[in-house]
Amino acid sequence: MTYLTSMKLNSSDDKIIEKFDVTKAEQIDSEKGIYGIKIVKPNSIKYFYFSESLQEKQLEAKARTVLKKLQEAKEIQEIIVKNKKLPKKFRINNELIEIDYSFKTKLEELSDDEAIELLKSSIINGREGFFCLKSDKNLTLEKALEIYREKDSTEKIFNSLKNEIQIKPLRVWSENSIHGAIILLSAGRH
Known part of the structure; x- marks a missing residue:
């Protein structure tokens, strides 16, 4: 029984990502900018990929998240300044739960640019564009990706x-x- 599966990237993969060099990796797809390396272990093989197009999509999504969080913090800051009650979207709306809370944003001490940089550093982790497949079968990087895409379809x-x-x-x-x-x-x- 053989397998080919996608792996969730974790902190041990950060070392591979840190050393990953597209000039030394094998080019898999020039159109999408996909590069890969194969890591052979005694009982399994990791097919480690980097995709420029995936990285671009993931960074765009994270940029939208950053702007959404900044806007949310600005809404809360405005409510704090005006000493109003928070709207329902920021409250727990359950009659059985009684909560006393207070909010403070970091926007009083940060410029918009500083706030954006703070959000970026917490949301962008350096794994953008990377993905990994694992198998017990020794395939080429291209074949492993092809089989995985067919399996997904x-x-x-x-x-x-x-x-x-x-x-x-x-x-x-x-x-x-x-x-x-x-x-x-x-x-x-x-």
């Missing part, structure tokens, strides 16, 4: 069959019924 098709089209499980599927289900799935997506 297959899982999405099965999810669609079960949840969108709501095909009930059958004990026996003929080849024709499988083709029919795929045609239904294809037609449903267009």
Whole structure:
């Protein structure tokens, strides 16, 4: 039984990320800027990738988060200055819970630029653009990524069959019924 699975990056991977050099890594996809290295261990192989396009998307998402948090802090700061009650979105709205709380923002002592830098340093962790696959089979970096993408596509098709089209499980599927289900799935997506 062989496996190929995605790994959640953790602090031990930060050392690999720190030393990762695209000039020394193998280029997998020039269009998306994907580079990779293979880390072979006795019982498994890590396929460690960096994607420039993924990094860009993740940094854009984190930039939106930074701006959202800054805006939220500004709203709270304005409420504090005006000595008003917090709106419901900042309160626990449950009759059974009684809370005494106070808020203080760091905006009194920070400029917007300093606040943004503080938020960036807490949200951006340096793992942006990196992902890792792990297997017990020794594949090329390109083949491991290809198989994983195919596996992901297959899982999405099965999810669609079960949840969108709501095909009930059958004990026996003929080849024709499988083709029919795929045609239904294809037609449903267009």
